[in-house]
Amino acid sequence: MKSWYKYIKPYKKYFILGPLCMIVEVIGEVIMPKLLSIIINQGNAGELTVASSLMGMGLMILTAIIMMLSGVGGAYYGAKASVNFAADLRRDAFEQVQKYSFANIDKFSTGSLVTRLTNDITQMQNFVNMMLRLALRSPGMLIAALIMAVSIKPDLAVIFAVTIPLMLLSIGLIIKKGFSRFALVQKKVDSLNSTVQENVTNVRVVKSFVREDFENDKFQTANKELKQSAYSAVSVMIFMAPVITIFMNLTTLAVIWFGGNMVVAGNMPIGDLSAFLTYVSQILFSLMMITMLLMSSSRALASAKRIKEVLEEKVDLTDDNATYSNKLVEKGEIEFKDVSFKYYKTSSEYVLENINLRIPSNSTVGIIGSTGSGKTTLISLISRLYDPDMGQVLVDGIDVKDYSITNLREGVGVVLQKNALFSGTIGDNLRWGNENATEDDIKSAASNAQADKFIESFNEGYDTILEQGGTNVSGGQKQRLCIARALLKKPKILILDDSTSAVDTATEAQIRSAFKNELKDSTKIIIAQRITSVMNADMIVVLSDGKITGIGTHDELLKTNQEYQEIYYSQTDKKGA
Ligand SMILES: Nc1ncnc2c1ncn2[C@@H]1O[C@H](COP(=O)(O)OP(=O)(O)OP(=O)(O)O)[C@@H](O)[C@H]1O
Numbered sequence: 001m002k003s004w005y006k007y008i009k010p011y012k013k014y015f016i017l018g019p020l021c022m023i024v025e026v027i028g029e030v031i032m033p034k035l036l037s038i039i040i041n042q043g044n045a046g047e048l049t050v051a052s053s054l055m056g057m058g059l060m061i062l063t064a065i066i067m068m069l070s071g072v073g074g075a076y077y078g079a080k081a082s083v084n085f086a087a088d089l090r091r092d093a094f095e096q097v098q099k100y101s102f103a104n105i106d107k108f109s110t111g112s113l114v115t116r117l118t119n120d121i122t123q124m125q126n127f128v129n130m131m132l133r134l135a136l137r138s139p140g141m142l143i144a145a146l147i148m149a150v151s152i153k154p155d156l157a158v159i160f161a162v163t164i165p166l167m168l169l170s171i172g173l174i175i176k177k178g179f180s181r182f183a184l185v186q187k188k189v190d191s192l193n194s195t196v197q198e199n200v201t202n203v204r205v206v207k208s209f210v211r212e213d214f215e216n217d218k219f220q221t222a223n224k225e226l227k228q229s230a231y232s233a234v235s236v237m238i239f240m241a242p243v244i245t246i247f248m249n250l251t252t253l254a255v256i257w258f259g260g261n262m263v264v265a266g267n268m269p270i271g272d273l274s275a276f277l278t279y280v281s282q283i284l285f286s287l288m289m290i291t292m293l294l295m296s297s298s299r300a301l302a303s304a305k306r307i308k309e310v311l312e313e314k315v316d317l318t319d320d321n322a323t324y325s326n327k328l329v330e331k332g333e334i335e336f337k338d339v340s341f342k343y344y345k346t347s348s349e350y351v352l353e354n355i356n357l358r359i360p361s362n363s364t365v366g367i368i369g370s371t372g373s374g375k376t377t378l379i380s381l382i383s384r385l386y387d388p389d390m391g392q393v394l395v396d397g398i399d400v401k402d403y404s405i406t407n408l409r410e411g412v413g414v415v416l417q418k419n420a421l422f423s424g425t426i427g428d429n430l431r432w433g434n435e436n437a438t439e440d441d442i443k444s445a446a447s448n449a450q451a452d453k454f455i456e457s458f459n460e461g462y463d464t465i466l467e468q469g470g471t472n473v474s475g476g477q478k479q480r481l482c483i484a485r486a487l488l489k490k491p492k493i494l495i496l497d498d499s500t501s502a503v504d505t506a507t508e509a510q511i512r513s514a515f516k517n518e519l520k521d522s523t524k525i526i527i528a529q530r531i532t533s534v535m536n537a538d539m540i541v542v543l544s545d546g547k548i549t550g551i552g553t554h555d556e557l558l559k560t561n562q563e564y565q566e567i568y569y570s571q572t573d574k575k576g577a
């Protein structure tokens with residue numbers, strides 16, 4: 001509860017004024033029947049004068065106006081409070097997700113994070129709004145109407161002592177059955193969302209594999225399960241309204257029967273009976289609203305729990321203890337000291353084992369190895385996308401954990417294997433690497449990445465809009481844009497993770513030579529599948545099954561490293577000796 005108060009505090013005024021207005025409205029609502037009954041009673045007794053009837057009417061109009069104003073006020077403040085509450089919550093949840101390490105993100109699925117930040121927060125917003133409008137109003141109306149009814153005719157109010165407990169009992173039974181079924185509905189909504197998310201994100205893959213039928217089936221299954229669970233929850237809840245109506249009718253009937261007799265016997269004025277009947281419906285109606293509140297609070301609680309999980313997820317990678325938080329990466333020297341790492345902390349096998357590697361500044365280093373050998377994992381440790389379980393990664397002789405994450409990542413430019421562009425112009429996307437880049441910076445980065453020619457061939461040039469993360473450029477063009485974006489950061493350490501795999505060999509050679517000439521002051525790490533991509537590097541690292549099996553130049557490795565030989569000969573026509 002304490003953690004939610006943070007989101008209420010700035011809007012405390014609305015959180016107080018909203019329910020306050022609703023209380024005023026309730027008071028008006030219970031006074032109204034009383035005023036009417038006075039007029040009826042006076043009329044019935046022949047005591048109604050023009051003055052007293054005008055006065056009664058005037059009072060009723062005044063009450064109606066006050067009720068209307070407070071009703072509008074309550075709705076207004078309720079909406080303002082809940083919308084602001086949700087907006088702040090959404091902002092914090094989003095900022096929290098931005099802080100997540102890769103390991104945190106691995107834990108939640110993207111689909112689930114999207115559902116939590118949108119759907120679940122909206123559920124809470126609606127709940128807060130409803131609470132502000134009804135949490136005081138319904139119980140308030142229940143109590144006030146009960147008091148009024150008892151004060152009018154205690155003998156008649158005895159009827160409630162019978163009907164209310166009976167009604168609560170039946171509603172209780174319905175809710176008990178409904179609760180668990182609604183919890184199941186939320187779960188099914190989640191899995192439906194995940195299915196939709198996965199399919200829509202990868203709709204191109206689905207189409208190219210002609211898997212629409214399969215995906216349709218998968219969706220239909222999720223949809224059917226949701227339908228069934230919703231149906232089963234609803235099939236319990238549909239009894240709610242009829243049960244309440246029955247009790248409402250029975251109570252009314254009993255009041256008319258007993259009250260009618262009292263009126264006939266002269267024990268009760270007719271106006272009081274009419275007021276009493278209004279209180280009957282107010283009491284039963286507020287009971288219904290209270291049960292509705294309980295119902296939706298169970299759904300909101302489920303959502304609250306899911307949002308809390310996002311907010312309270314411990315970010316396992318922070319720079320709070322950084323010793324040199326102002327230090328920038330200056331030389332670009334990298335060292336791995338006895339580094340071991342695994343993704344699943346419970347697993348007994350390491351993905352990287354006992355890595356010892358020194359990369360001098362300004363050198364060009366190639367990393368090669370079969371798929372799954374740990375190349376991407378290895379370079380992820382340099383910019384602290386993950387932290388090693390054992391050993392240390394040093395940049396310029398300082399543990400990467402001792403840099404501020406911002407400074408470290410400013411100094412290390414990575415073109416990730418799974419890369420993405422954002423919707424916007426090409427220029428915007430490149431400037432993403434460096435907001436303050438000048439026109440010339442952008443052109444030179446594009447030219448070093450061999451992207452300038454194709455960009456200029458577009459009608460709009462650098463103003464060409466990239467659709468949905470770059471679907472309107474080719475795979476090789478996209479890779480070159482990603483490289484240009486990283487180059488704009490002018491990083492001391494530049495890492496290309498398989499970033500030229502879709503670029504033809506001639507263009508790739510041009511990129512390599514541009515790097516050699518233009519990026520003399522950066523350390524360059526190039527992960528590649530093609531030997532030609534790394535052949536001319538100052539140093540090549542061969543990774544196999546998470547271990548380094550060889551370090552050396554192309555010629556050295558060709559003589560000494562069996563795995564390197566195998567890769568080399570499999571990619572050339574020459575036969576091994
Ligand atoms: N986010 C992750 N969570 C769990 N396991 C992972 C994750 N990323 C990679 N792995 C596992 O770690 C091992 C090394 O993967 P890595 O991506 O480093 O290989 P790679 O050498 O880059 O392969 P490729 O050449 O195919 O890109 C693989 O067995 C892979 O299944």
Ligand SMILES: [Mg+2]
Binds near residue numbers: 375
């Ligand atoms: Mg990889």
